[in-house]
Amino acid sequence: MTNFPASATVLVYGAYGHTARFVLDELMRRGLEPVLAGRSSERLLSLSADYPDLSIRTADVADAHALLSGVDLVINCAGPFADTALPLAAGAVQRGIHYLDLSAEQQPVLNLAAEFQGIPIASTIMPAAGFFGALGDLLATAAADDWAETGDLEEISVFTALDHWHPTSGTRRTGERNTGLRFKVADGNLVPLAPSHSPGKPPVSWTFPAPFGTCELGELGLAETICISRHLPAQRVSSYLNLSALTELRDPVTPPPTATDATGRSAQRFVMEAVALRDGVRRTARVQGQDIYASSAPILVEAAARIIAGEAPTGVLSPASAFPAQGFLASLPFEHFSLNTEATLP
Incomplete structure (x- = not known):
């Protein structure tokens, strides 16, 4: 700190x-x-x-x-x-x-x-x-590490799961105002992203650690995609959120967050993972914690x-x-932060 x-x-x-x-x-x-x-x-x-x-x-x-x-x-x-x-x-x-x-x-x-x-x-x-923006970028940068210095990464994906999403009034106002194009990175360039609820666009399945397990995710145009694209040379960059949280977010009757402790945090749980892929090797950086707004x-x-x-x-x-991404993440009060490099993928 x-x-x-x-x-x-x-x-x-x-x-x-x-x-x-x-x-x-x-x-x-x-x-x-x-x-x-x-x-x-x-x-x-x-x-x-x-x-x-x-x-x-x-x-x-x-x-x-x-x-x-x-x-x-x-x-x-x-x-x-x-x-x-x-x-x-x-x-x-x-x-x-x-x-x-x-x-x-x-x-x-x-x-x-x-x-x-x-x-x-x-x-x-x-x-x-x-949370949406810096955190995914920090995780992606920590996962990519020295790869970014030695050539293009094949792919960076940011996967997020929330056990529920009770949006604030500010989140709802922003959603109403945010009607322009969203982007992902394909072939090294920013390209328009089709909405996650577009007809014929299948969800992505991803397995998170407990208590989330395997979730269906929708692809979103969030700020971390732009942040990542500005300094990491990746051919593809995408960001995903579990569909159950998206459904709550889009439901006009979902209530706002309710404080459950003295700090004002809600009971909401989250996990976010960034996965960098190059030459068949996959590196993952992950954080878990409570309340995306407080975080x-x-x-x-x-x-x-x-x-x-x-x-x-x-x-x-x-x-x-x-800033150095791994040191920055280590200074934050998340309940869990880990880095993992997997063997060559089949």
Whole structure:
């Protein structure tokens, strides 16, 4: 775990969101007093009752002057990120401030990469630094290890299973807004991905460790595919999620998550595996844990601490392209993290 300098000022935008609460608590656990920010003064005032010692800034993402004065790093927790990522990141770059967000969507990552491509900037811009996005990329990079330095990988697949998915209101709003093309990597290039529920598209079967076992999965266009494609030379990159969790996510009557412990975590269990394939050899990196929303916080905050400590280059990056992936994963409080190399496949 990397500590923040005592003088660091971190602003959390959309601080009253579900995942943002975990981010605030993680920042405070590491000794910071983050600035609470967002568009709704009413919701910020309500939040301040739980965080009475923290300062508040109310402004839209386009009002960078009101938001970012005196700030070292901004964490964007306000989705849909298709609307908030680019204006907030642009305001940060203009002031030499670092930017991170929790997007699971592909398009914001693509937008930020395109906006700042080839432009010298003094900021580190790190979209998709949470569960969907950074974690799959970190696992893929840990699994690929030295292969990425010695030639193209044949394939990288990210497999995720959730025992259930009770989505937050923010997740639902993002899903409604996220209507554009999704992508996977085929023949080394980003190509449009057919929806997992397309007629005639069969599910993928994958066997996870207990308690999940063998699951049917749907292929999804998630942020980790874009993050992986930007720094790992793989011919094919795909991401999958178990269909039972997808069914719950898409059901409008599925309730939001319910806290089951003092930290606010739900009882949700997850496993995520990234599998890298080359020359018939398969390497797998796996994590298991509780609550995908809560698990985003330590990933994002560890990345933020390392950025402020000067460990990351400038530009648009992911945690896996900025930091040693295996060491980063080992620093996170997951219940299980493992790496495995299998013998040559038949």
